[in-house]
Amino acid sequence: MGATEARSEVVMKALGIGKKEWLALLIAVLMLLGLYKYFGNVDGTATTAILFCGFVFSIFLALERTFVFYLLLVFLIPLSIDVGLGYGAQVNSPSELMLLMLLLVLMLFHKEYSIALRRTSIHPIAIFLALDIFWQLIVTLTSSHPDISFKRWIIHTIFIVGFFTTITMLKDPKRLFKVWMAYMIGLLPVMWFTFENFRMYEFDPRTVFVISKPFFPDHTVYGACIAFIIPLLILCCIHWKKLNWKRWQITALFLITIVAIASEFIALSRAAILSLGVALIFALLLHWKMRFRSLLIGLVGIGIVVFSMQDQIYEYFEETDAVSNDGQVSNHLSSVTNIQTDASNLERVNRWVCAARMFEDRPFLGYGPGTYQFEYNKFQTTEFKTHISSNKGEKGNAHSEYLTYLSEKGIFGGVIFLLIVFGAIFYGMKNHQVLEDPLLRILNLGILLGLTTYFFHGIFNSFMDQSKMAFLYFTGLGTLVWLSKNVQKSKQKPA
Numbered sequence: 001m002g003a004t005e006a007r008s009e010v011v012m013k014a015l016g017i018g019k020k021e022w023l024a025l026l027i028a029v030l031m032l033l034g035l036y037k038y039f040g041n042v043d044g045t046a047t048t049a050i051l052f053c054g055f056v057f058s059i060f061l062a063l064e065r066t067f068v069f070y071l072l073l074v075f076l077i078p079l080s081i082d083v084g085l086g087y088g089a090q091v092n093s094p095s096e097l098m099l100l101m102l103l104l105v106l107m108l109f110h111k112e113y114s115i116a117l118r119r120t121s122i123h124p125i126a127i128f129l130a131l132d133i134f135w136q137l138i139v140t141l142t143s144s145h146p147d148i149s150f151k152r153w154i155i156h157t158i159f160i161v162g163f164f165t166t167i168t169m170l171k172d173p174k175r176l177f178k179v180w181m182a183y184m185i186g187l188l189p190v191m192w193f194t195f196e197n198f199r200m201y202e203f204d205p206r207t208v209f210v211i212s213k214p215f216f217p218d219h220t221v222y223g224a225c226i227a228f229i230i231p232l233l234i235l236c237c238i239h240w241k242k243l244n245w246k247r248w249q250i251t252a253l254f255l256i257t258i259v260a261i262a263s264e265f266i267a268l269s270r271a272a273i274l275s276l277g278v279a280l281i282f283a284l285l286l287h288w289k290m291r292f293r294s295l296l297i298g299l300v301g302i303g304i305v306v307f308s309m310q311d312q313i314y315e316y317f318e319e320t321d322a323v324s325n326d327g328q329v330s331n332h333l334s335s336v337t338n339i340q341t342d343a344s345n346l347e348r349v350n351r352w353v354c355a356a357r358m359f360e361d362r363p364f365l366g367y368g369p370g371t372y373q374f375e376y377n378k379f380q381t382t383e384f385k386t387h388i389s390s391n392k393g394e395k396g397n398a399h400s401e402y403l404t405y406l407s408e409k410g411i412f413g414g415v416i417f418l419l420i421v422f423g424a425i426f427y428g429m430k431n432h433q434v435l436e437d438p439l440l441r442i443l444n445l446g447i448l449l450g451l452t453t454y455f456f457h458g459i460f461n462s463f464m465d466q467s468k469m470a471f472l473y474f475t476g477l478g479t480l481v482w483l484s485k486n487v488q489k490s491k492q493k494p495a
Contacts, residue, residue, distance in 0.1 A: 077471050081214045126164075
């Protein structure tokens, strides 16, 4: 026996394998045999084994290479798909599962995370977000569907704590760029997939509603996400010499930008395309050194003019007869002002009216987060219903971020959201005026313009509860806060 054991040890040493490795191998073999006995086939066994290995690798990466894990998470956000969990629940996998894992690792093993929480908690935007979390918890307690509202509140809180705070704990500005580039690169396979689907349908505009599935639920959120990143891509292309990147990186940047712009038009999201126009106007105003106060006065003035001329504007809209589903691209885009025969626009008006009526019914506390789709049916009237309206009232949302806040969270929730919107614009503009580092100026302006596309798009659609847009929105806010704190630090340094 002694000779046999000696020979075994010699063989193990020759192979470079110790007793622990043999034990791990034995456990792995036993697990595979157990899985095969349970499933009774190779496919089920292999799938489960691969998933388990992926889970173990994810844990290792999250613990040992947290930033790499974070980049992988961001890269996979556009590529994630909804997976049902039973009882009507679903998760966008694997990104949302990885986000939960990242949060646990950061809170338990990274002191930098708690430091970042304390450091950013005194910033006005962080305070507004904290108020948003607190108020949504309050209205959850008075919700018409407390269970649904509580789940929505948890998701909203995870998105804020996960996406907003994580970006603020980074120290190197180059890492900020890497995070945003990871999302852009993750979008590339989706863009190719969507283009191939559109080509398969012979570029028929009536198919845009399904060509981005299963990665994006419809073309509107797909177009909104692309619109968010286009300003940053274009700015990087314009100022490519300031980036100090390698030639192949610059070439890849230009190619990604071209693909993103082409994909935006393929998405045929009218609101997304219009939001880019608004971002361009805002960029010109910033170039002409417009101040925040002047911007506010201008917006108030536009609001007064629109309100005083609403009859003339309505008459102009009545003259538009183009519809979005006749197969013509030109009509699809110009139909944005058709409120007479375009079913999509008419249904959007119907949802807005329902949201306004819900707000009138519960002006202070609203109906609770996530309850619009279950409550709006009783506020529908024949006057505004369309042939695509749902009598059960189980479809979609208010088609407006602002009206969703008012109908679900009441007047205080709406005010908090506006504080976040204008707080982001204020600090983005302030950063733009005082930042000296060219890399940080590009990043700040790109994110500010990206947020502008979202704020405008939010008039017509609501995507905040979807992780693909939530990442862009909350990480964008976190980036502005990071840059704002960086400016304060540079000012505090002695000359």
